[in-house]
Amino acid sequence: MSKLTQNYEQVAASLGFRLDAARNVIYGQRAEFEFLLYAPNSQYPYMFSVTVSAKCPMGTLDKADIKQFVKSVKPIANLTQEGNLLTMILSSTPKQDKLRENVNISINALIDFMKSRGFTPCCQFCGQQAETACYISGGSYMHLCNECAGRMRNDVSLATQKKDSKSENVIGGIVGALLGSVLGVICIVVFGRMGRVAVASGIVMAVCTIKGYELLGGKFTKKGVVISCLMMIVMTFVGNNIDWAIDIAEFFEVDFFSAFRGVIPLLQEGYLESSTYYYNLILLYVFTAIGAVPTVIGSLKDSKEEGQFAQIGSTHYMN
Secondary structure (H helix, E strand, C coil): CCHHHHHHHHHHHHHCCEEECCCCEEEEEECCEEEEEECCCCCCCCCCEEEEEEECCCCCCCHHHHHHHHHHCCCEEEEEEECCEEEEEECCCCCHHHHHHHHHHHHHHHHHHHHHCCCEECCCCCCCCCCEEEEEECCEEEEEEHHHHHHHHHHHHHHHHHHHHCCCCHHHHHHHHHHHHHHHHHHHHHHHHCCCCCHHHHHHHHHHHHHHHHHHHCCCCHHHHHHHHHHHHHHHHHHHHHHHHHHHHHHHCCCHHHHHHHHHHHHHCCCCCHHHHHHHHHHHHHHHHHHHHHHHHHHHHHHHHCCCEEECCCCCCEC
């Protein structure tokens, strides 16, 4: 068991809640309200989001009331309301004893705040005052009654069947990746004209290429990863050469296409400074990798989670 999971277990125990260790999500009931606690960003594992579904007879909370509530409870960074869902953000607190104290203070304060304004527990979707449980679907958490959970389960199942029956359009994906990579090339050239090799150009290349494949390919599979990566490698090279070709065209007063064809021969013959050329190219590949790795991981994760539906605390995912 990791240290983080152990710390989350201690937070759950201090609340009288339970920990879904597979997802590092804390869940439980207090004062009839069903709460869910999780870290929305893995880089800040001790900055919690706390969600609860409740109906208010007055409808949407007044912004002034929310501002006053947040100001009055020090550990709370923000509170938002979206329909029946209240989301409270807690400030990051790495010290475990202080974290447990802050979580308890914040949840109790939120309960008092909701009760003072007439909030009652309800289903996030239908708003019925029925017993709810916490679920995850497509990477999103929600508080649902049995009826809404059943409908959601059926909807996810049908959507998954439809997606699985759809074949990956590799040709469309290649076209999408190519179109996306063109934006990356433009970014490389623009920054190059400014005399810079910017991390932004590599990130744009990676994100646009991958998303282009995903958009026109219909699916993003391991095949899509390979094709997108090959496209990035080729088009980053092309973008770098276009940047050099513009300089060559201006210096030798030739047309751009002749200059572009001459980049490699001039490099081989020593007319271009090879150390600068390869340094810029390597930097571009590094920056592209910086954008590609999290984008690939995120896209594959989103694709996997899209067809999943599970109750928090269960060990079973419906695919």
